[in-house]
Amino acid sequence: MEKYTLENFSNKIKSKFLFDYDLKKLNWFNIGGKVKGYFKPDTLDDLVLFLKNFGEKERIFILGAGSNILMSDKKFDGVVIKLGRNFSNLSLLPNKIIVAGGAVTDKKLSDFAMDNNIGGFEFLSCIPGTVGGGLRINSGCFGVEFKDILVSVQVIDKKGNIKTIPSSSIKFGYRQSPLNRDFIFLSASFKGQIKEKNEIEKIIKKLKYQKDKAQPTKIKTGGSTFKNPIEQTNTKVWELIKKSVPLESKFGDAKISNKHCNFFVNSRDATFNDMKKLIEFVRKNVKLKTGIKLETEIEIIE
Secondary structure: OOOOOHHHHHHHOOOEEEEEEEOHHHOOOOOOOEEEEEEEOOOHHHHHHHHHHHOOOOOEEEOOOOOOEEEOOOOEEEEEEOOOHHHOOEEEEOOOEEEEEOOOEHHHHHHHHHHOOEEOOHHHHHOOOEHHHHHHHOOEEOOEEHHHOEEEEEEEOOOOOEEEEEHHHOOOEOOEOOOOOOOEEEEEEEEOEEOOHHHHHHHHHHHHHHHHHHOOOOOOEEEEOEOOOOOOOOOOHHHHHHHHOOOOOEEOOEEEOOOOOOEEEEOOOOOHHHHHHHHHHHHHHHHHHHOOOOOEOOEEEO
């Protein structure tokens, strides 16, 4: 097999491969530095070729919608992969099964299900991520999670090997998946049930109203900062924060949302350290006040 450097690999493929790319614009916090290599594979062949050559040599991070990550301002010494357009396909199979590419947005999947009179996907209309990201952390809201509609998932490992894993063999937990962190989610199959389109629309409208009423929108935030500590208490994390921390607390331009105190906001030009200090300040004070140790729901990339 031909041996590649990143430079000649980038010239060999048709997919986008950029050097010293700014990650700031690729995440919702609008925080981050540059990356050695930014790879947006449009074909499975290009992705397999990259992994066979660099999967075990380079530090790799898979980027979805960028909605729940906090990235360091320092240069990322590796390659960030963001799946391209050919991983954004949707198809309908018999028995109300939908196959979605790993780069499909949750909203697009929800809309596709609605257009095909398939219920059970309504909750996805309120999750600002991708199918791959949702599978990585078993995303959910309003009492429904990815695991509840999943049939199987197709993944590729660092060596370029592809495998299909049935959901029955995956023991998902609250905001966590036991699957290997090195897996890249290529696609997944989901199953819903027959439901009239107008019924689905009503449910989605109701869920969106509830979300918009309770959570900040159209601002630079990473979504829910901490997981609800369900193994330690039934109390919601926002309630713990509210009684443990002055809600006007801020570090630089990193502050707590006025609308929902588990959402932290880049109010202007917050740095990675500003946001990380705010996260640690809140975590420390909740532990001191309540004895409960919080785990972040957002992924911190240093």
